[in-house]
Amino acid sequence: MIRFEARVKEYIRVQSLLNQGQSLLLAVSGGIDSMVLLHVFSLLREPLDLHLSVVHVNHQLRGDESMGDEQFVKEMCGKMHVPCYSELIDVMSYVHDHGVSKQLAARKLRYDCFERVRRQTGSDAVATAHHSDDNAETVLLNILRGTGIRGLAGIPPKRSQGSIIRPLLFATRKEIEAYASEQGIRYRNDSSNRSLKYRRNELRHCILPALESRHAGLAGTLNQIAAAMVNVNERMRLMVDEQLHSLFHQDAQGRFLLNHDLLNHVPDFLRDEIFVEILHRLNIEPSEKKISALRRLCTQSTGREMELSGSVSAFHDRGHIVFMVRENILPEMRKVEFGRNYEYRDCHVSISRPEQVPPAYTGTHGVEYIDAGRLGKQLILRPWHAGDWFIPLGMKKRKKLSDFFTDQKVPRYQKTSIPVLESDGMIVWICGKRLDDRFKLTDRTQTAIRLSCRPSTSVTHDEPG
Numbered sequence: 036m037i038r039f040e041a042r043v044k045e046y047i048r049v050q051s052l053l054n055q056g057q058s059l060l061l062a063v064s065g066g067i068d069s070m071v072l073l074h075v076f077s078l079l080r081e082p083l084d085l086h087l088s089v090v091h092v093n094h095q096l097r098g099d100e101s102m103g104d105e106q107f108v109k110e111m112c113g114k115m116h117v118p119c120y121s122e123l124i125d126v127m128s129y130v131h132d133h134g135v136s137k138q139l140a141a142r143k144l145r146y147d148c149f150e151r152v153r154r155q156t157g158s159d160a161v162a163t164a165h166h167s168d169d170n171a172e173t174v175l176l177n178i179l180r181g182t183g184i185r186g187l188a189g190i191p192p193k194r195s196q197g198s199i200i201r202p203l204l205f206a207t208r209k210e211i212e213a214y215a216s217e218q219g220i221r222y223r224n225d226s227s228n229r230s231l232k233y234r235r236n237e238l239r240h241c242i243l244p245a246l247e248s249r250h251a252g253l254a255g256t257l258n259q260i261a262a263a264m265v266n267v268n269e270r271m272r273l274m275v276d277e278q279l280h281s282l283f284h285q286d287a288q289g290r291f292l293l294n295h296d297l298l299n300h301v302p303d304f305l306r307d308e309i310f311v312e313i314l315h316r317l318n319i320e321p322s323e324k325k326i327s328a329l330r331r332l333c334t335q336s337t338g339r340e341m342e343l344s345g346s347v348s349a350f351h352d353r354g355h356i357v358f359m360v361r362e363n364i365l366p367e368m369r370k371v372e373f374g375r376n377y378e379y380r381d382c383h384v385s386i387s388r389p390e391q392v393p394p395a396y397t398g399t400h401g402v403e404y405i406d407a408g409r410l411g412k413q414l415i416l417r418p419w420h421a422g423d424w425f426i427p428l429g430m431k432k433r434k435k436l437s438d439f440f441t442d443q444k445v446p447r448y449q450k451t452s453i454p455v456l457e458s459d460g461m462i463v464w465i466c467g468k469r470l471d472d473r474f475k476l477t478d479r480t481q482t483a484i485r486l487s488c489r490p491s492t493s494v495t496h497d498e499p500g
Contacts, residue, residue, distance in 0.1 A: 071203070
């Protein structure tokens with residue numbers, strides 16, 4: 036059997052990922068995939084005459100666990116005599132400032148960090164540890180989202196733009212796990228990889244195994260689709276770039292304008308890909324829902340508007356679709372404490388200290404009781420963000436806040452004025468609207484917190500309550 040390192044070396048040659056004597060920056064998180072990447076390249080360093088260094092990104096999302104990952108990577112790099120560059124990124128601040136999902140924010144900041152350290156170290160490329168199972172999951176996720184031809188192309192071995200390479204993309208997760216076991220490679224387990232609240236984890240642990248039990252070789256089929264679509268996607272990208280050169284520009288006021296009249300002459304199949312590219316450029320995750328909404332907006336009258344994310348909206352204006360990027364429109368998150376009152380936007384929010392569970396209570400949306408024992412260490416008030424979800428009281432399944440607001444017939448202009456109470460990253464209460472079922476009072480509740488929200492009146496800020 037051909038050794039794993041030899042297969043990596045051959046894949047690098049076939050895909051033209053690296054040349055002899057180049058400098059390579061390895062993206063290492065500390066998980067099994069990236070530790071295998073580090074181990075393999077420590078063995079290929081001499082045969083390929085490579086100059087290696089490592090970048091580790093601490094997302095600060097898992098507290099002590101994140102710090103442990105960072106220390107582990109530094110320790111292992113020291114033993115292998117590979118320079119290690121570690122950076123902290125503030126994912127949640129980016130989420131709050133730009134109104135995007137936590138996953139999108141983390142990815143954007145992570146790749147920005149990769150490029151920054153690549154330039155700092157003078158590396159020719161950055162290698163990530165994506166493998167064929169990641170690729171299969173990505174293709175299926177993109178099919179479910181409806182992200183067009185680009186989505187079907189999955190994860191490319193090498194980015195056509197930029198300096199990212201994926202030298203393990205040929206390997207399956209099982210092959211990587213077997214190699215790690217055979218070589219005795221140490222690694223860290225990321226607890227968030229087990230959480231089914233993330234769509235990719237739900238797909239990985241539940242949906243794909245169920246599909247593969249009925250359709251053997253599904254992951255391989257999805258990888259074949261991706262490989263077949265890579266060249267198609269590249270041709271499509273060139274066509275889209277050519278069209279956007281004349282269709283899309285930024286004016287002196289910072290608005291992005293898409294010429295709707297010229298767009299009407301573009302073939303339908305290319306029009307959707309243009310929408311996908313624009314969404315990417317605006318740092319918005321494409322979906323069929325957003326693409327369909329943009330199609331409809333093109334047929335509607337001047338003045339019609341839609342929200343694409345927490346910080347980007349689009350409206351029809353005299354032959355153009357105008358994209359408005361509202362910088363810093365969202366207020367910063369506000370840490371809150373028990374026993375205090377807060378003025379937040381147009382609301383007065385009160386949070387009691389832990390108290391006895393009320394013997395009887397007729398709930399109103401303006402006043403709620405929650406289980407104090409279910410709260411985490413940090414409470415914050417913040418506005419809603421695109422991608423937010425919660426489990427409405429009385430329900431078992433999660434619901435997007437955007438869908439909840441639609442069901443409640445909340446006008447678009449009022450959405451950002453409704454506070455969200457969050458505990459350690461989980462939504463507790465859509466203030467004045469609906470409680471999250473995970474924080475309700477139960478027979479096991481020992482102490483309760485009284486929450487209230489009402490329209491603001493002239494009160495003193497942050498007074499003890």
